[in-house]
Amino acid sequence: MDGGVVHALLKTVAESEAPATTVDIGRAAATGRRNVRLRQAAVACAAALTALVVVAGAGLMLGSRPERPSPPLEVAAPASFETLVQYAEFGWLPDGLTDRTIRTEPDVQRLVASARSKTGVDARMVELAAVPAGHTIELEGGSDADPVLGRPARWAVVEGGTALQWQYASGAWASVTVWDSTDPRAVARHVAESARFGVNRPIRLPVRATGLPQPFQLASVAVTQSTATGGWSAELGYSDTGKRTDLGDWPLSLVALNSSMRTGDGGTVGDPNTTLDGHPARRSDGADGGKGLQVFDVDGVYLELATHAPATTARLPGGLDALFRGLQVARDPSGWF
């Protein structure tokens, strides 16, 4: 078989009639924009991720301004964060941000308040994160800022936006970045001054994995809830090695979404190709050597379980099927674990 023949074959296949695309350029730009900001932060503070508060979207308007808050009680920043404990919380926020996300890992916690947008381009978003004691934030183009509640602060340049960084506790930093606002510094300062730290509130989850073998530890949590739609999603990362894979994944991941869909979404979620315990399901193999299992409509919840390395799959007795059967799921937030 020579190259010309293979070329002709590939060209024939490539000319297959394509269905309507689900690719969203606006969403790519919005996500890319956010990645740029996070990358800058990550580069700047080396091993530690940084704290960011981002307000994205044109035409952001200030909500009703509160009275200048009293300085919060002095808190002692921990050396690391607990995965299932919320450490910081928003105080004041601009109006109209209906969704809330919390993302936790040992070395960073991020809170996100956002407004939904079909394209993502104009999505307004506020992200607050904090890093534990001993980590610094050094973004590019920094300049001195007036103290935040009496603590050292500085403005930093973030692509297209303005970041306010400050010490929320002795030796520990947080940051507020305002994106595409008509008055970014005012928004950043108000969000920063009203943020609270050391709240130490348990994080409840819509899904609980029972029967995971000893090596696996919960390494990251991300939970989103929408007050506008009542929707929620949860992404949990587990590690059996204490670190991510070379491709940046936690070795075992679990996604739960409050959706009773029984087919794919035409984009991220593929259609079922099998059933599991009466539920539509999809099995897949990853290029990273891991296995994937998607199970649709488990009491109104969509689930994705995936390993990202063959060794991780091997450490799961009964594989992903057994892991799925050991899950406890609660669609109603009042019943979360």
Added chain:
Amino acid sequence: MRGDDERRYVEYVSARLPWIRKVAFLLCQDWHRADDVTQVAITKLYTHWRRAAAADNLDGYVRTVVVRVFLSERRTGWASRVDLRAEPLDEAAAAEADPAMRLAMREALAEVPPRQRAALVLRYYCDLSVEETAEALGCSAGTVKSQTARGLESLRRALDARHITVEA
């Protein structure tokens, strides 16, 4: 990204999206996955747009990003990326439009292991040299040669099994 840069990014991706999808489809052999790979690839492109735009061969840069996303594809998509649509993707209709031969070729290509398939697509669809393919795949020229040879053999077996003769 400045406004001019953002405009150029959108213009480029809008113009080249059909081509990017085709490359992704040849790699994935599945339009769902191809769109997913494309989405991730153009997101990465945005992140590195300044460097990409300054490259001598922007298409080549993008092609490399697509291949690497394909090879490192994460199956667990972020829930925030899920777009629950009222109407599912009409892949069945697209499949019906394929001649039987084209479908058989797709099936045969899908049987070629991913890295070997990537080598074939880059060498024979994108017309890259061995050295250029090695750069895109992040491996040595020798590995490209061996992956290509194995890919051709895998493809030949898959085609033979379907009684498809493609010899020149």
